[in-house]
Structures are given as C-alpha cells and as structure tokens.
Amino acid sequence: MALFNGFLIVFFIVLFAALIFVGQTLRTSQFLRRKLPLAFCFFMGVIIIFQFFIPPENPLYKEIEDLSTKWIQIISSFALVIGLISLVTMNFNKISRKYEDWQYAVVLLLGFFVTTFYGLRDGFEGKEFDFIFNYMYVPMQSTMFSILAFFVASAAFRAFRARSREATLLLTAAVIVMLGRVELGSVLWSYIPFIGNYFDVSDLAQWINKVFTTAGQRAILLGASLGYIAASFKILLGIERSYFGSEE
Amino acid sequence: MKAFFTIINNLDRRIIFLAMVVAVIWPLVTPLALPVQITPNTQSSYDVIEKLNPGDRIILSFDYDPASSPELQPMAKAVMTHCYRKDVKMIAVALWPQGPMMAKKAFESLAGEAEFSGKKYGVDFVNLGVQPSYVAVVKGMGDSIPGVFPTDFFGSKTTDFAIMKGIKNYRDVAAIFSLTTGSAGIGTYVTIANAQYKTTVTGGCTAISSLEYYPYLQSKQLSGLVEGLKGASEYERLVKKPGLATAGMDVQAVVHMMLIFFILLANLSQAIAGKQK
C-alpha cells in the first residue's frame, strides 16, 4: 500500500511541477493544454470507477478513498488561495483607480481582513469572532434568505395565471398545497359545502405531494441521472471538451 | 371597474412587498393561537426519540447554516429539549461548515433555561464540530467516530468526554437525527448509515427540500421527517413547549392566505382587464 501511495504522491508532484514549469514556457502547447488534462481526467475517473467495484473490506478501497479525499482537500485549499488573490487584487484595483462605487470595495476588504484576523488569532472561541458571527454574519445571511419570501410573493402574483390548461392545473395545485400546509387552511376548507366535511385539505395536499410531485420529480431525476452518466462518459473519453474552451 | 383591474394587473411589486411585511408582523404582534395538528411524519420522528432509554446516545447532525436557521433552529431546540427530558445524550456533529456554530447557539440558549441548568457539556451534549468532505465523514463514522472527529469543536480530545465513553461507531448510537438544508444531510445518512450500517435515521429539513426525502420515507429507510416550520411547530407541541416555530406558523398561515388572495386577484384582473402588459 505504501508503494502505491508513495508512487501516486511522487507522480502527482512531478506532474504538477512539470505542468507549472513547462506550462509557463509552452502555454500554447496542444499536448499540455488538451491531451495531458484529458489523460489526467481519464486516469482519475478510471481509478474512482475501479474503486466503486472493489469490496469495502479490501484495503485498496480505503487507500483510494483516503488518497482522493486528501487530494481534493489539498487542491481545494490551493483553489481558495486563487479565489482570494482574485478577490483582493480586484477590489484593491477598484479602490486605487477610484472606480464607480469603490467605497463598497473598502467595506468588503475591511470585513475580509478583520474577520480573518480575529479568526486566526482566537479560533472559534474568540469573543470578537463570536460577535462577528452572531451579530453580523447571521443577520446578513438571514436577510438574504428572507428576501425569498418577498420574491415568492411577487413571482406567484406574476406567474400563477390561468393562461393555459397546464397553467391552470399548476395554479390549482399550488393553492391546494398552500392551504394544506397551514392549519388556517383546514379551518377555512371545512366551511366549503359538501367537500369541506368530506376530507381535509391537508390530506389532499399531502396526496398531491406524495403522488404527483414525487412521480414528476422521479421522472426528471431519472432523465437527469442518465444525462449525468452520459455526460461523465463524454468527459472521461474526451468527447466533451468544450469546458477547455475548445468547442467547435 | 376595468380601470381598477388594469392597475391591479400591473401592480407595483413594492405594494406586494408591503402587504407581505404587514402579513408577517401582524400575527407576531397579535398571535392567532391556531390549533396544531400532528402529521404522521413528525409523529414517527418524535417516536424514534420517545422510544429511547435514558442514557442512550444519539448523533444530532447540524447540517445547515444561519440562512435556514429560522426553520431549523426551533426544530433543533425542540429535539434537544425532548432528548434532555428523556436523558438521551446528544453527540452533535456537522456536515456544513457553519453547523457547529448553530449547535453551539442551540446548546447555549437551552443552557440558559432553568429546566436544563443541570445539563453539562461533555456529559449530556458534546459538539464535535465539522470535518470536510461530507460523504467521507459519514462513511468514516461507520468505522470510527473518534477517528473522524479526534477533537471536539473547541479542540479538546473527543475520547476524554464522559459522553463518548464506549462509542466507536454507528453500532454504539441509538439513532441519528439530521437537521438538513441542502445536499449534505439526511440523504447522506440514509444512503450510508442506514443502508450500510442499519442505523435508525430520522431528521428534519426545510419545507422546500422535504419532497426529496419522501422516497426514503416510503421505503422506510428514513424513520419520520420533521418538515419545515410546520413540522417544527408540531414537534414543539409534542414536547409541550411552544416556541418560535409555533409563533412562526401563525405568520406562515397569514402569508399563505395572502398569497392565495393575490393569486386569485391576479387571475380575476387578468380575466377582466386582459393580459398583463
């Protein structure tokens, strides 16, 4: 196992080093820009597929899992650095060149540096970090999420109109589910003559959810999953290359 | 009349927003005290914990962030209240980066209540924090929980806590209760902890994602589901401790009615004044 592990580590290090040094000098090389990443993608894909079919008791299973998890973590950490460099330089530029609304960039950078400072200094137990989390981060996140309530209202007002037969069905189902999700709906429903006493609206709403919505969702999921598999296959075999920017 | 409906047809969205504000604030100021009916899904979830013996340990997974806290934080508190009263010990873990902070908040807010003043961190509750790559975390706990979480959220050694004595993996916990908002959570626990390790999995989620878990309920891989704010209010009723979810349900009732009113109004105005411009 150590051999396998050791080999992969050396393999990746050599590859990354080669990529960085040679990549700088030969930026236009077709091999480095196309074939090598494709081969890399194929190699890792095959390993992960291979792992899926190994029994979990086999030590190799855990080895591959541990190794891939570690590499994902390492790569994501580097990716975060790329993101941060982009964020900071972009906003510094905005301030130094006095672009429109540059004041917001100051707020952003201030927030970034202050939070990082307290987070690094005291960890999760620091009073200042706690203050930033509880009294700034939480309310701001909740605010953004709450906007959803307002937007649901305006979208419902605009979209739920009986323009066609399908739209009418959608609208009726929406109203029933909305009624069924609250007790007030059941109370109001009971006043409707005949059907009001016959069954409860929450049962009807539950039935719509359980039968129609779940069935529809499963159909979409099946189609999407097939799409997933086919797309993965295309990516593994290099048929799909447009995400390298080499389409057509 | 037609002119009126033409105006309604092209109603400024800010008027709808204003109506929304009123619909949210009004029931908070004057509670409607609407009855709460317990749905079977919430009842099953409650029963999972109700059937546990004092001293049993459960994994309480905080798989959400502050954005979903209006729905899931009251739920977490109701479940924790239930566990405290039954003397069920809680091992809090998280699959979301902000989860441990939510666990910390819930623990601190309950610690302030006289009823639970005797409950101690490390004995009745422990916050093991978060580890990256959630699938690997859930899989890893099947092998060793202290292995995945060597220290708690605050850096103390996990195995030193009284609550963790004798805990190796899923075999040693009575159930898993996951509070879920996105892809990491109930689905992960069902497909790994329940399917591979036969551990009882139950949980609560935001109302929007509840439909995703219905197939698991039907296949009985998931034992009960507390759905959104409504589920949380039902759980509060079951533990006889009305809180924010119960108050929130009044708001939800009024908001739903208002939405239905607006939808009907929109359709009426469309029928009378013609299509929207």
Next chain:
Amino acid sequence: MSRLKYNHKRSNYLLMFVLLAFSLLFAAGAARATGEAALENPQTAEVTAAAAAPAEPDIEAPAELKIDYNGSPEQIKTLCEHVLKARALASKDLEETEARALVMDSLAQLPIEKLTLAQVYVHAVALGEKRFDMSHNYFNPKRSNVLIAGILLLSFIGYFTYHARQGKDMFIRKIAGLSAIDEAVGRATEMGKPVLFVPGIYDMDDIQTIAGVSILGHVAKKTAEYETNLLVPCTRSLVMSTSQEVVREAYLKAGRIDSFKAENIRYLTDDQFGYVAGVDGIMMREKPAANFYLGVFFAESLILAETGHHVGAIQIAGTAMVHQIPFFVAACDYTLIGEELFAASAYLTREPMQLGTLKGQDVGKFLIIIVIVLGIVLETCGITFFSNWFITH
C-alpha cells in the same frame, strides 16, 4: 480535414488506453505488494486467525442476548436482526437470508446443551466474517447489477457514437431555451447592455457546472462576435479559472482577444447568500439585458431570477436540481429542465459524436421505462427477484 481529425482522436484514445493499462498495472502491483506483505508474516497471520477463531475476543454479544436458547422462531429472528447489525459484518451489507443461514449453520455446529443466544451470536458473526471475507477480492459481486447496467448503457452510447461518426444523420428535437441564446445575446447588444452568466454555486467537480461552463463557451463566442460585455461572477475559484480560460479561448477564436476582460470573470465568495447578494448587486448596477443561470442552484434561484426580472433582462435558466426547477419556470423566460442542460453541448455544437451519446442515452431511457413496467407487473404478481436484483448495495 476530417481524416486528420479522426487520426488526432485516435491518438487521444491510444494515450488513454496506455494510461488505463498503466493504472491497472499499478493496481495489480499494489495488490501483489499487499499479498506479499501478508505472506512475509505468515506467523502473525496465523496467530491472529487462531486467536480470532476459538476465543473471538473482539466479538461482543449485546446484553439482551445473554439468555438461554430454547429454539423458538422469535429467538432466531432476534438473532438474525443482531447479526445483521453486528459491527464486524456492517461493511458486508448482508441480506436477511444470508444472516439466517449464518445463524442456522452456527446452531448446527454448536452443541445444543446449555446454549445461550450470545454464544450463537458470537459464532455466527465469526462465521460470517470468514464466509464473507472479501478483503482479497477485487470485485464486489453485490455491485454486479451496477456493472451490467453501466456496460449496457455505455454500449448503447458507444454504438450510436460509432454510427454518428459514420455520418448517419441524428435528429435532435428543438430545445427552446438553447435556441434563444443567440436572441438573448443579440438583444443585449442592441440595447448596449452587458450579458450576465451565472454558472451555479457548485465547483467544477459537478457535471452540471461543467455543462454550464460548456454553454458559457458558446455564449462567449456570441458576445465576442457582437462585442458585448460578458460578466461571469463565480462562487468557486476553480470555476473562475476555467471560465476565464473558456471565455478567453472563445474571444481568441472570434479574433477579438483585445475585447476580452479577465476582470469581468471574477470570484465573489464561497458563501451561498454572500454570493447571491453580490450577483444581485451586479444586476442592479450593471442592468444586464440577458441573464443565464446554468448549473447547480439552491434557495438562491428565485432571488436571482426575480432580481433579473426586475431589471428587465431576458432570462434563460437550466438546472437538474428538481426542487429549484419550479422557481426558474415561474420567473424565467426559458428553463432547461434536467437532462436538457446536459444535452446543451450536443445541441449547440451538433458534433456527431456528441449527438450519438444523446441518442444512446435516449435508448437507455427507453430501456428503463421497459424495466419499470416489467417490475410493476412482476411485483404485482408477487414475483420479487426482478426488483430485488436492482437494489444497489
């Protein structure tokens, strides 16, 4: 030209097969190394086996099993349940019949006098460990259903890809959302406003993001041709790097590399709602005339789409997140539902190989429909082996 292209692809495949052989070689080498390591220490291996078999020190029976065995079916059922939950057997994913066989075999092997349930349990678990020991196997037979289904689907895709390469015409139905891309970019150009592209909130490891970025290439080609500003705010830095590369390439191909602005493709934050706030801010300030939301979306879908509607943009969305599709349908002009997002690349490029995979996928779907109908009929008749075969372990 086509011959040249063909050769180029073949060399690609050659490289891949070399790598596949390489990876298999290493897997085999590593496996041999493990085997050798085990062989080098035969004594230790024997000692462990000897210690495990008679005394079974690591198998501990649950307290409720410390009662005498009386042969009742209830006791056997309890035993089976405990064996299924046994820690040592957890990863083996046993079925009920297998657990029952273990219990029955243990009962046959143990002396019947003064037998406790705990003894049977310990014996059955030890037996299970030996019987289902797959630590030296390289194939999990419980996953053969996935393998067969996978091979079937891939062979359909392979077959149609081959036929497509032979020049067979493939029909693809019109997807309104994708046909509207050019119209949307054209509209933005006429109005002199930018185009906004949101590639979702997941990283490059999600196929939906890759599908989104593929469409970005096409959008970028159009914006390069029309010389319209293209804004791509990203929530993951890897998506940002990839998007920059894709857009740069598209501008290069269109001969407009001087209009390419790397700073327009920027990283905002990894935080979901922080990102939404950022994108909403961009929309309110820049007032884009065409918005694209293609990738993975959660609660932010409606917040983005409603703000986009408010600024008057023509909006095209696409995701496979089932619970967000309704929001996009309600608030956007066009929505690519589930698989349509993955079909985008084939639809836009019309490359025969891509169209072939699409066709293969459709045949796979047809097969699934047949399987579902057959499953319903058999299950209704009480025949369960068919549906049981499909359970993934």
